Every structure is written in C-alpha cells, then in structure tokens.
Amino acid sequence: MNFGIIVFPGSNCDHDCFYVIKDVLKQPVRYIWHKETGLDNIDCIIIPGGFSYGDYLRCGAIAKFSPIMASVIDFANRGGIVIGICNGFQILLEVGLLPGAMHRNTGLHFICKYINILTENRDTVFTDICAKDQVLKIPIAHNEGNYYIDERSLRELEDNKRIVFRYCDADGDVSQRSNPNGAVSNIAGIINKRGNVLGMMPHPERSSEGELGSSDGLLIFKSILKACKGLK
C-alpha cells in the first residue's frame, strides 16, 4: 500500500508520519511537495501537522490554494483515503472536504500534551481494528483546535455517526472537564459522508511506538492498511 505525505512550507510533522509509515508500518511512502499535482499510485494521502504558510490569516487558509489541493480533492471525491492530522485537519476544513471550522482554544494556550479520545465510531476505514468504545491515548499540540459547527450540521454529523473521536477522560467519560480546547461536543475527529476522509486534531504519528508513551496511534494507521488491503 502506497502512502503519500503532502508537504507545505511550514509542515513539521511530515517526517514523523514518514517514519511511522516506513519504519513502523513497513509500507512504501513518499513526500509530495505542495506544488506537485500528480498523485499516481497513491492509496492513502496524509496531510500532516505543522504550520502551513505560518498559519498566516487563518490555519490552513493559504494551503487551501496550493496546486496539490485540487488533486487531493479530486482523489477524495474518487474515494481515495485521506487523513488530515492537526493542521491537516484544519486544511481539510478550509477546502470544504469536511464541515465546520477551527478557532482559538478557549484557554488561549497552545496545548501540547497527551489526552484521551473515545473511539465513537469503529465502523470506519480509520478505526476498524479499534475495540468498541476504545479509549486512545494520543497527544495533541495545537493553538486552534476549538472545533466549531452550527447546530444543524452538528446533528447531521451525530445522526450519521460521522464523529469518530471525542475528547474524554481515561475511563472514556466525555465531559466538559475532558474537553481541552472548547471544541463543540468534545469533537476531536470527524469523517466525511462517504467515510474516506478523516480529520483529527490528535497526532497518531506521535504515539505509534511504546517508547513514546503510547502506541495507540498505530491502530489508526493499521486500520487504514487493513482496509486498503481488503479493497484490493
């Protein structure tokens, strides 16, 4: 299975993702510079975290117009698997592949720490090997992770099980206390209607080896791998 990692000026989790795919997951992977437009022989696109274009104007606002993004949208519309992590999630929101928007964390702090997320939907290509209601320990590192969506669209997400991850405590309890950034309904990750595009604020690539304090993030990459093998 071939992974492609999109690199914008200011991406900084691209190498971490590359390492996990190549050395931990043992799969072929290549970087794709944002000025490229071809996505030949790619099965899964990772839009990594970082500060594309310095987060100028709004997170992801300028990356939206990079040449590669038109190809990514086309890839997603044809059913290709896309995962956007942190700034990657913000970019997916800006281009409209996922609904809603991100703004400043309620506490106004950049938060960088391990948090817990509840796997609310394991019937996706991204969570297939997770257990039911599994709590994943995965770090966040962001300043704008305060997810906003209007009430009607939120209901649509809820009704169609498109909320994949919610911030919770170690026991899986989803509450205001376990919400690190003020996100509506503790939302940490959502998928598109078709189920092939996931955006999530936590960093699975930073928690894919036990030495790092958690290997829960690997479940997401392994799920993608399993799903893709099944598709072929």
Next chain:
Amino acid sequence: MLEAKVYITLKKTVADPQGLTIKHALESLEYKEVKQVRIGKLVILQLDMNDEEEAKKRLDQMCQKLLANSIIEDYTFELAPVN
C-alpha cells in the same frame, strides 16, 4: 487608486475567548462600563483601480474566497480613494 479596509470578526454565535479575556482585563482595570469585547482582524489593501462599484464586487470575492471563513467569521469593508 483605492484603499480598502477589510474588518473580519467572529460571528456573534461563535464564542470569542480572546475578547472575553480582554473584557476581564479591562474590568480588572476598573472599566466597568465594558459590556462586550470582540476581537477581529483588519486587512488593508491598496487597489490599483478607481471604479468603486467594481472594487466592491472584487473585494466581496476576495473575502469569500480567502480573507474570511464564512462558517465562523463576518466581514465588512470601507473603501476610499488614495493618491
């Protein structure tokens, strides 16, 4: 030549944590009359054109495509001739 001042603010329905924090700071400085603070962005553009109507149309497009995110933000702009 025209100069446009584009003001971008969070929609009223979106909580503004920065505004709230500044409101609290002003309160602690005894400015008790402050009932609300909203933070926004100001973008100043110089436009090499003189037709104000056409400029307004193009500014609208710029705001919708890039400058503002219509899901969480509102925008307004002022336009004035400059030398």
